Amino acid sequence: MAAIETTPGTGSIPAASAPGAAPALRPEESRVVWLLLAAAFVAILNETTMGVAIPHLITDLGITALAAQWLTTAFMLTMAVVIPITGFLLRRFTTRTMFVAAMGLFSVGTLIAFLSPGFTMLLVARVVQASGTAIMMPLLMTTLMTVVPPAIRGRMMGRVSIVMSLAPAIGPTLAGALLNNFEWRWIFGVVLPIAVVALVVGARWIHNLGETTHAPIDVVSVILSALGFGGLVFGLSQLGAGGHGGGADAAAASAASTATLVVALVVGVVALGLFGWRQVVLQRKDDALLDLRVFGSANFSLSIAQMAIMSMAFFGAITVVPLYAQDVLGVDPLTTGLVVLPGALAMGLAGPVIGRVYDRWGTRILLVPGAVITSGMLWYYTTFTQSTPVWLLAVAQTVLSFGLALSFTPLFTASLASLQPKFYSYGSAVLGTVQQVAGAAGIALMFGVMAAATSGATESGADALAAGAAGTHAAFLTAAVLSLPLLVGAFLIRKPADQPEGMVAGH
Numbered sequence: 001m002a003a004i005e006t007t008p009g010t011g012s013i014p015a016a017s018a019p020g021a022a023p024a025l026r027p028e029e030s031r032v033v034w035l036l037l038a039a040a041f042v043a044i045l046n047e048t049t050m051g052v053a054i055p056h057l058i059t060d061l062g063i064t065a066l067a068a069q070w071l072t073t074a075f076m077l078t079m080a081v082v083i084p085i086t087g088f089l090l091r092r093f094t095t096r097t098m099f100v101a102a103m104g105l106f107s108v109g110t111l112i113a114f115l116s117p118g119f120t121m122l123l124v125a126r127v128v129q130a131s132g133t134a135i136m137m138p139l140l141m142t143t144l145m146t147v148v149p150p151a152i153r154g155r156m157m158g159r160v161s162i163v164m165s166l167a168p169a170i171g172p173t174l175a176g177a178l179l180n181n182f183e184w185r186w187i188f189g190v191v192l193p194i195a196v197v198a199l200v201v202g203a204r205w206i207h208n209l210g211e212t213t214h215a216p217i218d219v220v221s222v223i224l225s226a227l228g229f230g231g232l233v234f235g236l237s238q239l240g241a242g243g244h245g246g247g248a249d250a251a252a253a254s255a256a257s258t259a260t261l262v263v264a265l266v267v268g269v270v271a272l273g274l275f276g277w278r279q280v281v282l283q284r285k286d287d288a289l290l291d292l293r294v295f296g297s298a299n300f301s302l303s304i305a306q307m308a309i310m311s312m313a314f315f316g317a318i319t320v321v322p323l324y325a326q327d328v329l330g331v332d333p334l335t336t337g338l339v340v341l342p343g344a345l346a347m348g349l350a351g352p353v354i355g356r357v358y359d360r361w362g363t364r365i366l367l368v369p370g371a372v373i374t375s376g377m378l379w380y381y382t383t384f385t386q387s388t389p390v391w392l393l394a395v396a397q398t399v400l401s402f403g404l405a406l407s408f409t410p411l412f413t414a415s416l417a418s419l420q421p422k423f424y425s426y427g428s429a430v431l432g433t434v435q436q437v438a439g440a441a442g443i444a445l446m447f448g449v450m451a452a453a454t455s456g457a458t459e460s461g462a463d464a465l466a467a468g469a470a471g472t473h474a475a476f477l478t479a480a481v482l483s484l485p486l487l488v489g490a491f492l493i494r495k496p497a498d499q500p501e502g503m504v505a506g507h
Contacts, residue, residue, distance in 0.1 A: 029147040031205060032095065032143060032147075032205075032206055033143065033144065033147070033148075033156070035099075035198075035201065035202050035205060035206055036099070036136070036139060036140040036143055037140065037159060037160065037163050038198055039099070039102070039103055039136055039140075039198045039202060040136055040137060040140050040160075040163050041163045041166070041167050042106070042167075042191065042194050042195050042198050043106060043129075043132070043133040043136055043137075044163065044167035044171070045167040045170060045171045045174075045191060045194075046106075046110065046129065046133075046171075046188070046191045046195075047075065047133070047167075047171070048167055048171030048172055048175075049171045049172065049174060049175035049187045049191075050071060050072055050075075050175075050187075052171075052172045052175040052176050052179065052322050052333050052336050052337050053175050053179060053184055053187055053333075054068045054069070054071065054072070054319075054322065054323065055322065055323060055326045055327065055333070056179050056184050056333065057071065057119075057122075057184055060183070060184060061118060061119045061122075063119050065323070065447065065450075065451065066447060066448075066451055067119070069319070069443060069444070069447045070123060071122065071123060071126055072319060072443055073233065073440050073443050073444055074123055074126055074127055074130070075126045075127070075129065075130040075133075076130070076233075076315075076436045076437075076439050076440035076443065077130075077229065077230060077233045077234075077436075077437075077440050078126075078127045078130035078131060078134065079130045079133060079134040079137075079432070079436040080229045080233070080433055080436040080437040080440060081134075081225060081226045081229055081230060082130070082131050082134035082135065083134045083137075083138060083429050083432040083433045083436060084225045084229075084289060084290045084429055084430075084433050085217070085222060085225070085289060085429075086098075086134065086135055086138040086139070086425070086428070086429050086432070087138070087289070087290050087291065087425045087426040087428070087429030087430070088217055088288075088289050088290070088425075089135070090138060090139060090142050090425040090428075090429075091425050092214070092217070095139070095143065095206055096203070096206045098135055098139050099136075099139065099202050099203070099206045100199070100202070100203050100206075101132070101135060102132045102133070102134075102135035102136040102139060103132060103136070103195060103198055103199035103202060103203075104132065104199060105128055105129070105131045105132030105135070106128075106129050106132030106133060106136070106195055107132075107192065107195040107196050107199055108128055108132075109125050109126070109127070109128030109129030109130070109131070109132060110125070110129060110188050110191055110192045110195055111188075111192060112124065112125035112128060113125035113126065113129065113185070113188040114185050114186075114188040114189045114192055115185075116185065125188075134432070134436075137428075137432050138425065138428040138429050138431075138432050140160070141160075141412070141416065141424075141428040141431065141432075142424050142425045142428045144156055144157070144160070145416050145417070145421070145424040145427075145428070146421065146424060150417065151359065152359060153359070153413050153417060154354075154355040154356060154357075154358035154359035154409065154410075154413050155352060155355040155356050155359055156355065157355050157358075157409045157412050157413045158351040158352040158353070158354055158355025158356070158409055159351065159352065159355075160351075160409075160412070161347065161348065161350075161351030161352075161354065161355070161405060161408060161409050162348045162351045162352065166344065166345070166348045170344075171337075172322075172336065172337035172339075172340050172341070173334070173337035173338055173340075173341050174187075174190065174337070175187050175333065175337055176332070176333035176334030176335065176336055176337030176338070177334055177337070178190065179333040179334075180332060180333060180334050216287070217289065218278070218282060218287065218288075218289050220278060221275060221278055221279065221282070221288075221289035221290070222289065224271050224272075224274050224275035224278065225271075225275050225289070225290070227267060227268070227271035228268050228269075228271035228272030228273075228274075228275050229268070229272070229433070229437050230268065231264045231265065231266075231267040231268025231269070231271060232264075232265065232268035232269070232272070232437065232441065233268075233437060233440045233441055233444060234264045234268075235260075235261045235262075235263075235264030235265035235268060276292065279291065279292045280292060288426075290426060290429055290430065290433075291423060291426040293423065293426075294419055294423050294426050294427045294430055295430075297418040297419060299414060299415070299418040299493060299494055299496060300415050300416075300418040300419060300427065302489060302492050302493050303411050303414050303415035303418070303493050304415060304430060304431065304434050305489060306367075306407075306411055306486060306489040306490070306493060307411050307415070307431065307434060307435055307438070308434045308435070308437075308438040309438070309482060309483070309485050309486055309489070310374065310404070310407060310408075310411075310483075310486060311434070311435045311436075311438040311439040311442065312438040312439065312441055312442035312445075312482055313374075313378060313442060313479040313480075313482040313483040313486075314374070314404060314439075314442070314479075315438075315439035315440075315442045315443055316439075316442030316443050316445055316446035316475065316478070316479050316482075317378060317381065317442075317446065317475070317476060317479035318340075319443045319446060319447070320446050320447075320450060320472055320475045320476065320479075321336075321339070321340070321393075321397065322336050323450075323468075323472065324384065324393075324468075324472040325339055325390070325393065327468045328386050328465060328468045328469050328472060329386070329388065329390055329393070331390055335390065338394070339390065339393055339394045339397055340394075340397050340401075342394060342397070342398045343394075343397045343398035343399075343400065343401030343402070344401060346398055346401055346402050346405070347401045347402065347404065347405040350402060350405045350406075351405060351409060354366060354405060354406060354409045354410070355409050355413075358409060358410045358413055358414075358495065362410075362494065362495035363410045363414050363493050363494060363495050364490070364491065364493075364494075366406045366407070366409070366410045367406070367407055367410055367411070367489075367490035367491075367493060368490045368491065369403075369406055370403050370404070370405075370406030370407035370410075370490065371403075371407065371483075371486040371487050371489070371490035372403070372487065372490075373399060373400070373402060373403025373406065374400060374403035374404055374407065374483060374486060375480070375483040375484060375486055375487060376403075377396055377399050377400035377403060378400070378476065378479050378480040378483045379480040379483075380396055381396065381400075381476040381479070381480065382473060382476045382477045382480055384469075384472070384473070384476065385469055385473075386465045386466065386468070386469040407486075407490075410493075410495070411493070412431070413495075414493055414494070414495055414496060415427065415431055416428065416431065417495075417496045418496045442479070442482070445478065446475040446478060446479065447475075449471075449474050449475050449478050450471040450472060450474060450475040451471065452471075452474075453470050453471040453473070453474035453475075454467045454468060454470060454471030455467075456470075457470035457471065
């Protein structure tokens with residue numbers, strides 16, 4: 001295989017080891033990968049603490065559940081707006097520059113959150129944090145695809161799965177322990193020194209990988225991207241945000257919410273249409289902010305669609321779980337964190353094994369049982385009531401996590417491996433964008449459905465626990481219905497041939 005050129009002065013990185021030798025990374029490549037994995041761990045750890053903290057923040061900050069969900073939705077929405085730009089940025093700037101920018105933004109955002117006096121400043125902090133996280137994840141994926149030989153990509157993505165699983169395992173449990181003994185801001189206080197250390201070490205040891213270009217950024221595309229993705233998620237967030245309780249004020253609030261929803265969705269759809277058209281025009285000169293030629297691969301497109309459905313159903317459901325555990329089952333934040341701990345640990349332990357299975361046997365042996373387990377468990381969630389034992393919730397969460405583990409590694413690997421190397425950064429950007437937008441839409445949708453169902457049950461005379469159970473049931477049912485297409489997509493996605501050229505025709 002041809003060597004992959006690096007930025008001037010950094011040498012070349014062979015795409016594979018010498019003939020007859022087992023594929024392996026060079027020491028400097030391995031060090032960069034592990035530093036990126038550590039930084040991603042910190043970012044994901046921070047994100048997964050918020051689910052357990054939301055019920056506390058509702059009480060401590062005096063805000064509604066629909067307002068509190070914006071601490072999660074705004075984070076994901078910001079990532080969805082920033083990630084499309086990273087496809088361009090990763091080609092324009094060096095690895096070290098992008099790492100310092102990502103961890104610098106994340107560290108500043110974490111500091112602002114730690115010092116925040118109230119909801120508004122905390123929301124701003126989450127946006128700053130998300131800007132850094134949005135750069136980090138595509139940087140990790142693009143670097144892996146650039147330096148890792150095709151024959152061992154599955155097992156390397158398995159390491160990514162460890163990070164993406166251990167952080168969620170530690171995050172909620174850490175948050176629960178902190179919330180039981182300290183105020184909510186210490187969730188960020190614990191993460192801050194870790195983020196700063198990662199920034200300093202990475203700035204010292206990260207080496208530059210891959211080529212850089214000098215194309216100008218298209219401001220119009222950035223604006224259209226923000227309006228498009230922002231409009232869609234904001235519109236969905238208005239579901240269930242109308243007034244309740246009857247009377248002229250409630251009716252007026254409901255009408256205003258509906259109007260806002262329609263306007264936001266229309267703006268989002270139109271802006272995304274214009275964004276797509278502009279990218280098609282710009283990519284003829286290789287100047288696109290987000291090159292849409294990646295969708296020339298049917299395998300990539302199918303993998304992205306599967307990831308979108310899974311993210312929408314999963315992120316929506318998993319955000320409702322802490323509220324269900326604390327508000328309906330009446331458990332404390334630490335117990336809520338312990339509920340998700342076994343599942344997250346199972347995902348982490350299974351990651352490397354799943355990666356090796358992918359490398360040897362491909363996608364179907366993993367995706368089919370993964371889809372069946374994921375959809376089946378989301379349907380099982382719809383049977384939960386206010387009398388469901390906490391241990392049963394923990395078991396269900398563990399089984400669901402295993403189903404997701406069977407799906408995420410092959411989807412990440414098969415999607416990006418379907419592309420030519422020059423499209424890796426754009427593919428990573430598309431993957432991250434779709435995952436975040438779908439996740440944000442899922443969260444907004446589930447909260448809206450839950451709020452509407454809870455309000456309806458309350459107006460029908462149900463007590464607080466029964467109304468809360470009705471709301472979470474409606475949210476889980478929505479997630480279960482969304483998961484059904486996964487059963488079809490699992491049979492259609494294939495492992496691409498181990499060729500760096502992949503399946504996309506390009507210029």
